[in-house]
Amino acid sequence: MNHTTTIRAELDTYMKTNGLNITRLGRTAELNAGTVSTLVNGNRTFSVDRLDRITAVMGHPRGHYYKQYMQEYLTDITPNWRRVRPFLYNCAELDKLDCIQQMADLLMDNLVYSVLLFNVAEDFFKDGKHAAAAILYESVAISERKQYSERLALCQYRLFTINIGDDQNQNFEAACHFHPFVDRLDEIDQLDALKDLANVYRSLRQWAKVDKTVQKMRDKAKIQYSLDHRQHKRKKRGNERKTRGPLFGYIAYADLLCASVCEAQGDYRQALQHTYAYADLSWVKETDEDTRHWMELFQHWAQGNIYVNKLLSGDVSVLSDYVEYICAPPDKSEKELVTELLNIMMAANRYQIDVDDILQRFETEIDSITQHQPSADMYTHQVIPEQSTRFKYELAKYYLNRGTYEHGFKYLLDVLSRSFTINHEAFFIRCVRLFESFQDFADDQTYLDFESLVREGQKEKLFYY
Incomplete structure (x- = not known):
C-alpha cells in the first residue's frame, strides 16, 4: 500500500475532523499532553508503543501503520535500534512477517546488526514464533562472512529444527543441508544436533546415516563425559553449557539407535548386543535423582527391546x-x-x-x-x-x-x-x-x-x- 500522506498528517486530519485537541487526544491515548504536543508538531519521533496508542484512538487495528512507520522512521542510514527492536517484537506478535523481512534486509546492509538480530531471533525461537525467527536466522546466515563461525552453524541448526515437518523429502533435504554445519557448533550443541539428525534419519529409514551419526554422537559424548569427570572439573562453573539431557544418556541412546539399525537390517543377534550395552549402566558415576530416573528408563526400554528382538527373530x-x-x-x-x-x-x-x-x-x-x-x-x-x-x-x-x-x-x-x-x-x-x-x-x-x-x-x- 503506497501512502501519499505521513502518519503525522493523517493524525492531524483525524484531530480536525473529530474536534480533538492535544489534551483530549493525550487523555484518550493515555499519554501526557506534552508528549502528544511534541509528536503532533514533529519535534519527537513516534515510538512503536506510542504509535500503537495513537492508532487505537484513530480506530485502526494495531499494526495498521507499521509499513508506513518503517518507511518514515526506520530507514535512516543508521537505524535507531531502540526503535527497531520493539518494532520487530511487535511484528512477530502480530505475524507481520513481511515487515520483519523488509527490516532484516535493511539492517543487514550493516553487519553491526548481525549479533543484535541473532539475539532477537533466539527470543522468537524460544517463544515458538518460528516463522519470524526463520527470517532473521536466514538473514544472519547470509550475512555471516566467517563460514566456520559458531553463530552461522547455530543459525543453520535452528533453521533445520524449524524446517522439519511432515514432508519426508523436504526433511531429507533439510538434514543433508544441515549436516556439514554440525562440527562448527559448540561441543555441547553438537550432541543435541547429532541426536536430532539421527532421529530424522531414523524416521526416513536411512539406516546407514543413522549408524554413522550415532557413532559420531557416541564418540563425542564419551569425550565430554570423561572431561566432565576429571579432577579439575569437580567444581563446576555455574554458567556451563548443558545438554538437553544427561551426558551419559547420549552414550546409551547411541547404543539404542545402533540396536534399531541392526533390527531394521534383520540382524537381531547384534541388536541384542547393543541392547545389553545400554541395559548395563553400572559405569555411570552420577547418583542424583535425575540420573536414576534416566537409568531406570533405559533399563526399562532394554527389557522391552530384548523381548522385541527375540519376537522378531521368531x-x-x-x-x-x-x-x-x-x-x-x-x-x-x-x-x-x-x-x-x-x-x-x-x-x-x-x-x-x-x-x-x-x-x-x-x-x-x-x-x-x-x-x-x-x-x-x-x-x-x-x-x-x-x-x-x-x-x-x-x-x-x-x-x-x-x-x-x-x-x-x-x-x-x-x-x-x-x-x-x-x-x-x-x-x-x-x-x-x-x-x-x-x-x-x-x-x-x-x-x-x-x-x-x-x-x-x-x-x-x-x-x-
Missing part, C-alpha cells in the same frame, strides 16, 4: 511376556505404545500369529494413535508419526490377510491418504500393491475411494501406472 514364546511388559507401567506414553504395538503387528504378519485378543485389549489406545499432536521434540515430531503410519499399514495387512476386509481397507486407505502429507512414495506404492492383492473383496465405495487416491497420487507424482 521366538513367539515371548509374546505374552512382551504384552505384560507393555501393560505394566500405568502411565505409558503414546510414543512408547506406538512402537510396541508396531512390533507386535510386524511379528504377527511375519509369523502368522493371531493377535485379535491383543488388539481388542488395546482398542482404545489404538484409536487415539491416529490423533498425533505436534511436538518440539524431534523424536516425537518425526519418529512417532512415521511409526504410526507403519503401524496402520501393518494393521491393514493383518486384517486383510485374516479376511476382516472392512477394517483392513479402512486402515489401508488411511495410510494411502497419509502418504500425500508426508510425501512418502514407498508407503504409497506398498499400499497400492496390497490393495491390488485384495481388490476382489473391496466394495464399490472402497474401490472408488482407492481410485480417487491413486489419481491424487499420480498428480503428486507418488505413483505411475
Whole structure:
C-alpha cells in the first residue's frame, strides 16, 4: 500500500475532523499532553508503543501503520535500534512477517546488526514464533562472512529444527543441508544436533546415516563425559553449557539407535548386543535423582527391546511376556505404545500369529494413535508419526490377510491418504500393491475411494501406472 500522506498528517486530519485537541487526544491515548504536543508538531519521533496508542484512538487495528512507520522512521542510514527492536517484537506478535523481512534486509546492509538480530531471533525461537525467527536466522546466515563461525552453524541448526515437518523429502533435504554445519557448533550443541539428525534419519529409514551419526554422537559424548569427570572439573562453573539431557544418556541412546539399525537390517543377534550395552549402566558415576530416573528408563526400554528382538527373530514364546511388559507401567506414553504395538503387528504378519485378543485389549489406545499432536521434540515430531503410519499399514495387512476386509481397507486407505502429507512414495506404492492383492473383496465405495487416491497420487507424482 503506497501512502501519499505521513502518519503525522493523517493524525492531524483525524484531530480536525473529530474536534480533538492535544489534551483530549493525550487523555484518550493515555499519554501526557506534552508528549502528544511534541509528536503532533514533529519535534519527537513516534515510538512503536506510542504509535500503537495513537492508532487505537484513530480506530485502526494495531499494526495498521507499521509499513508506513518503517518507511518514515526506520530507514535512516543508521537505524535507531531502540526503535527497531520493539518494532520487530511487535511484528512477530502480530505475524507481520513481511515487515520483519523488509527490516532484516535493511539492517543487514550493516553487519553491526548481525549479533543484535541473532539475539532477537533466539527470543522468537524460544517463544515458538518460528516463522519470524526463520527470517532473521536466514538473514544472519547470509550475512555471516566467517563460514566456520559458531553463530552461522547455530543459525543453520535452528533453521533445520524449524524446517522439519511432515514432508519426508523436504526433511531429507533439510538434514543433508544441515549436516556439514554440525562440527562448527559448540561441543555441547553438537550432541543435541547429532541426536536430532539421527532421529530424522531414523524416521526416513536411512539406516546407514543413522549408524554413522550415532557413532559420531557416541564418540563425542564419551569425550565430554570423561572431561566432565576429571579432577579439575569437580567444581563446576555455574554458567556451563548443558545438554538437553544427561551426558551419559547420549552414550546409551547411541547404543539404542545402533540396536534399531541392526533390527531394521534383520540382524537381531547384534541388536541384542547393543541392547545389553545400554541395559548395563553400572559405569555411570552420577547418583542424583535425575540420573536414576534416566537409568531406570533405559533399563526399562532394554527389557522391552530384548523381548522385541527375540519376537522378531521368531521366538513367539515371548509374546505374552512382551504384552505384560507393555501393560505394566500405568502411565505409558503414546510414543512408547506406538512402537510396541508396531512390533507386535510386524511379528504377527511375519509369523502368522493371531493377535485379535491383543488388539481388542488395546482398542482404545489404538484409536487415539491416529490423533498425533505436534511436538518440539524431534523424536516425537518425526519418529512417532512415521511409526504410526507403519503401524496402520501393518494393521491393514493383518486384517486383510485374516479376511476382516472392512477394517483392513479402512486402515489401508488411511495410510494411502497419509502418504500425500508426508510425501512418502514407498508407503504409497506398498499400499497400492496390497490393495491390488485384495481388490476382489473391496466394495464399490472402497474401490472408488482407492481410485480417487491413486489419481491424487499420480498428480503428486507418488505413483505411475
